[in-house]
Amino acid sequence: MSKSLQAIRGMNDILPEQTPAWRYLESTFARLMDGYGYKEIRLPILEFTELFARGIGEGTDVVDKEMYTFADRNGESLTLRPEGTAGCVRAVLEHGLTGGGQVQKLWYTGPMFRYEKPQKGRYRQFHQIGVEVFNLPGPDIDAELIVLTWRLWQKLGIADAVTLQLNSLGSSEARATYRDALVAYLQERFEQLDEDSQRRLTTNPLRILDSKNAQTQAVLAEAPTLADYLDDESRAHFEGLKARLDAVGIAYTLNPKLVRGLDYYGRTVFEWVTDKLGAQGTVCAGGRYDGLISQFGGKPTPGVGFAMGVERLVLLLETLDRIPAELGRPMDVYLCMFGEEADVAGLALAEKLRDALPALRLAVNAGAGSFKSQFKKADKSGALFALILGENELSQQRIGLKSLRSDDEQELVAWDELTTRLQERLSQQIPADRERE
Structure with missing residues (x-):
């Protein structure tokens, strides 16, 4: 394999x-x-x-x-x-x-x-x-x-x-003078330095100052300090x-x-x-x-x-747990649609909602599916509400609005009233639900 x-x-x-x-x-x-x-x-x-x-x-x-x-x-x-x-x-x-x-x-x-x-x-x-x-x-x-x-x-x-x-x-001149003094000090103590510091002594001696090796730091305790130069x-x-x-x-x-x-x-x-x-x-x-x-x-x-x-x-x-809870805020609404005509009308309706409510988090079901499977997806999305659009709703130009986080009865809302009603329901629900996240 x-x-x-x-x-x-x-x-x-x-x-x-x-x-x-x-x-x-x-x-x-x-x-x-x-x-x-x-x-x-x-x-x-x-x-x-x-x-x-x-x-x-x-x-x-x-x-x-x-x-x-x-x-x-x-x-x-x-x-x-x-x-x-x-x-x-x-x-x-x-x-x-x-x-x-x-x-x-x-x-x-x-x-x-x-x-x-x-x-x-x-x-x-x-x-x-x-x-x-x-x-x-x-x-x-x-x-x-x-x-x-x-x-x-x-x-x-x-x-x-x-x-x-x-x-x-x-300045570069001051560092050069200090470097010479540091190298002279460390060369006399070369055998006490760790392997990395021994290598750096000829390539980049200032880096020895921040060595994590305890023995090397002990050697540096009496070394010249840059502040003096x-x-x-x-x-x-x-x-x-x-x-x-x-x-x-x-x-x-x-x-x-x-x-x-x-x-x-x-x-x-x-x-x-x-x-x-x-x-x-x-x-x-x-x-x-x-x-x-x-x-x-x-x-x-x-x-x-x-x-x-x-x-x-x-x-x-x-x-430190400093990441704001609202970063993980799930969807506001999940749109369930049943049938080809509902799929087409639902997509157009969803985009009108996005135009009217730019901050709305709206997921549109894709891949069709039964009523049960779509509601399972809606619940898994974390959305507060589901919108339901099937043949009956389509013929009446209405849509079902159902809370996914309470036992409230589903209501039927006319398409031209949906934006206003959705705003009302979200304003009632979001502070109570989302503050607990």
Whole structure:
């Protein structure tokens, strides 16, 4: 027997019972971005591999171990995007969106791909919501990005479950000086480092700071700190950011070991973390990357952004029971029809109802069926009412209206009175029934 077809490991189907929570998160975020004046950009999931090698950085775990890279039929090396910032920067450069100092406030959403060990909240195909801002160099825009994420947590009802961590990586020159000091310190203690940290010492030593290995963290306890190497301009920028967050009343923790996993960050970096999801605690992360556009051949252009994991946020909403009950609200009405003529008339009648009542949740029976089978479908749909249209009702231009959630008698309603009567019955029934869901 041939092997049954199934999804690739770490690439999951999002089933119909799960998508309402996703739509809730995505629509809440989209409305928030409209309110802050950000515009959506839609980006391809495939890019030339060089984009990520240059942008994310050779020696990073993402580029070295996690990318899905292959040659196309022309021999070009292509990669499924492992993150969104590099592609967004490519797009604004290609289309001249930042020329002449134009400010761009952009957001996007979609799947990303990394080859890593799948676990709860961490998958090989995962989804992100990202925001990127260009040509604003000050701490004011850094603060705005953090404030709008804080506003999102409030709207989602999870503000009490996430905390903000901040750090400044300083200028590239300051980081280079600090890197030399850190490497010198760790080389003297090389044998005490875990295997990953030993490898990173020559490729990406700052990533050692957020190692999860307890022995390595013990070694780092006496290591030089980045804060001691910050340049004056970066220090002033960071103080400006903290002052704005203090003014709004957003609490934060300074984390000197927060460096992020991608080479392009400088100055502000931040993460929103939770202790409700076990090991996968980061739900949103970002920072400033002022040198990235020039790294891609453009003119020096300030940039800052963040990304949040949709799977983790949905999991957090589910864990905290913060998904609104009305997302699972079933149908209002199920239309049962018996006979070919009733099918034709019923379809037309249903569309008139939709025109008159745009918010109506109306399911129309398809596939014919007996009275018993159609009523079984109506009940299973969760609808409050059934509409019954058969030969007798058709000849009288009436329709049966029957409550599926009470013992009320069925009533016959003239077609031209159906909209009004249905509104009346729904207004009586929905508050009582739906509030209990």
